[in-house]
């Protein structure tokens with residue numbers, strides 16, 4: 352992170368917003384290397400990582416997808432109809448949040464000849480298995496076991512994420528007991544089958560609070576190869592700016608794609624989510640209608656001072672990415688320093704995007720090269 356001198360501070364205070372240090376120049380435009388500009392064109396749908404949503408009927412799969420990615424309110428999910436065929440959707444919110452999500456009907460039968468396991472479980476991605484915690488979960492555990500064994504056989508690199516869902520109906524004690532029981536039974540069955548090397552991650556979730564967004568954030572983060580770099584950049588940024596916690600958010604879904612390495616507490620995450628809601632709602636109601644999917648652009652920023660001497664600070668990073676920070680009020684006295692460091696952080700993120708774009712371009716070129724196509728169609732030569 353570039354060091355910040357007294358002179359920089361003076362410059363910032365003299366010229367205020369609009370000067371080079373501290374805020375983007377007013378005439379800032381997305382250049383050709385805008386991270387979000389054409390990456391979705393480079394990223395062919397079948398190269399995208401995928402998230403498979405599986406589980407018994409009525410466990411809550413479609414509700415999760417609708418609440419996280421379509422802003423559906425939890426109560427509206429009461430009227431969702433049962434899914435009767437595999438529904439696939441491309442999520443391309445920002446360069447880092449690029450994946451295909453597949454919602455499976457609860458009654459799907461893996462042993463049907465029409466079920467192409469190689470195609471479904473193959474590739475880079477995660478399988479999210481949803482268990483209704485308000486129901487008897489023995490059948491769900493049985494199905495989880497079969498699904499995991501089948502999927503692992505086809506693709507040993509697939510990640511397994513288990514959502515112990517609808518926990519809003521359980522007391523705190525029951526939540527813990529249920530999680531322990533499901534965890535124990537699922538792992539015991541794997542051990543009995545001689546597959547103890549398969550790792551299952553468990554999350555307690557509900558669409559009625561932020562737990563579903565938090566859990567989905569963790570699932571998505573595991574699919575982002577640049578995660579350690581993003582985390583390092585955030586660590587550098589906060590330690591040089593007197594910030595306590597920073598989240599890099601996908602504004603459309605409120606998934607956080609990275610945070611610094613200090614522990615995440617649910618309350619901080621909720622506060623940051625609520626800040627995004629406030630900013631988007633106010634801009635939506637009172638801002639200029641520019642026909643964008645969400646009212647969020649290069650000028651979007653917000654400062655909220657809380658009554659416990661804490662400040663929430665939001666800045667736009669790229670089209671649908673925002674940095675939301677939590678800091679002590681006294682640290683915010685050096686806003687010039689924070690803003691300068693933010694600019695450095697933003698540039699570094701841009702560099703990460705550029706490298707990613709280049710890699711994808713090389714990948715696409717190599718896939719479309721005639722030599723490779725030949726070798727694919729003819730099989731390996733000896």
Ligand SMILES: Nc1nc2c(ncn2[C@@H]2O[C@H](COP(=O)(O)OP(=O)(O)OP(=O)(O)O)[C@@H](O)[C@H]2O)c(=O)[nH]1
Nearest residue numbers: 409410411412413414428429433434457517557558
């Ligand atoms: N209490 C509670 N109910 C939920 C939650 N998530 C989903 N539901 C309810 O569960 C019911 C079934 O949800 P769906 O999303 O249709 O379930 P599904 O797994 O997609 O069902 P199929 O399409 O039949 O496989 C709906 O009435 C939802 O409102 C939750 O977190 N808590």
